[in-house]
Amino acid sequence: MNRIRLVTCSFVVGMALVLLGAGVAFAYDETTSAPNPAMTEENCGRCHNPFGFSIFHGASAIGVHGGYTATSYKCKGCHSVHAAAAGGQQLLAGVTVKASCETCHDGTGGGGVYGTIAARGLTVAADHSVESTSVIPGGNASTGGSATMVLGGLNGTLTCTDCHTPHASSMVAAFQGDRYRIANSTTRVPQVKSRLLKQRPGGVTTAVAEYGSDWCLACHKGRSSALSTVHNHPADSKATTSVPFVYDRVARLDVAGAWTGTTVASQTLGFNNQGYLMPYPRTPQQAGHAPICQQCHEDARSLGSLSTTGTQALVTPFLVTMPDGVETSSNPRFQNFPHETTNYRMLVEAGATSFNDDLCLNCHPTSQLP
Known part of the structure; x- marks a missing residue:
């Protein structure tokens, strides 16, 4: 009880400092603090208001953002x-958008997206660098090379609100992701929500209703497989098919931990590892579709392998019992994509600095190569 009171008092002091303009994080720090305080209105309702368990999970769980x-x-x-x-904008707590967002989303309380890898003593191999660059890899649709965009961060750099809408307006459709939402030390629920992702990331003119390849291609225009001037790996998008696969609608293998060659249609890529291996020949549910971007680019994990002939797949099961790399046995260990990952x-x-054929062999068995 004394620990709960201590954490609650610290929370109140931290909140007061934020409102006074100090860039102090007031999210609960699961790496240094006492066990999570009780999920009560007294402890949580100051930010999550109106208070109730439904605000922590589900498609409508948007906290202070709507x-x-x-x-x-x-x-x-x-x-x-x-x-x-002082020196900030829009009466925000921090001087920059990033500083304001990280008063909560700072890597503590299971709610962080930047800093959790370093907090576990590991090295970030790739990330979407916030407030440090305006250069978009693959952003040039003519050459496939990099391009500069004028974005919403400091000096036109990328910032949180280029991808996320802070007031829950014009969001993509809700989808199942890999992360647990932490309500307290024993209550963890998977999230089906929009992640406050904008339909127009980077302020582009064409809206994207669902999270998938087209959402990535809004900025990384030169990565499309429909371009005539650049030859990219096929990726399912509206430029290649009228009804492309998206993150919440792919054909995935029916089981994990056992050999199978059967896929099930219209399944989510999130909260499982069964959508990353593709038997060959392709199954009827996969016919006419290429992978989406996120079937190659996602949080680092062990996926399994195809059989020698390629007709069967053995999936390494998805296992996440705690978020943010707390458990080293989690697969994936971190659930922070596309913010930062441990892989190249x-x-x-x-690996951290390169990739090998293991990635390619998930879909292209050697026996089927010409």
């Missing part, structure tokens, strides 16, 4: 009318 009413208290969680950070170029199977 659901504003005449009786809610959410605006002051991010904005201070008379005591915002955010590839699902690779």
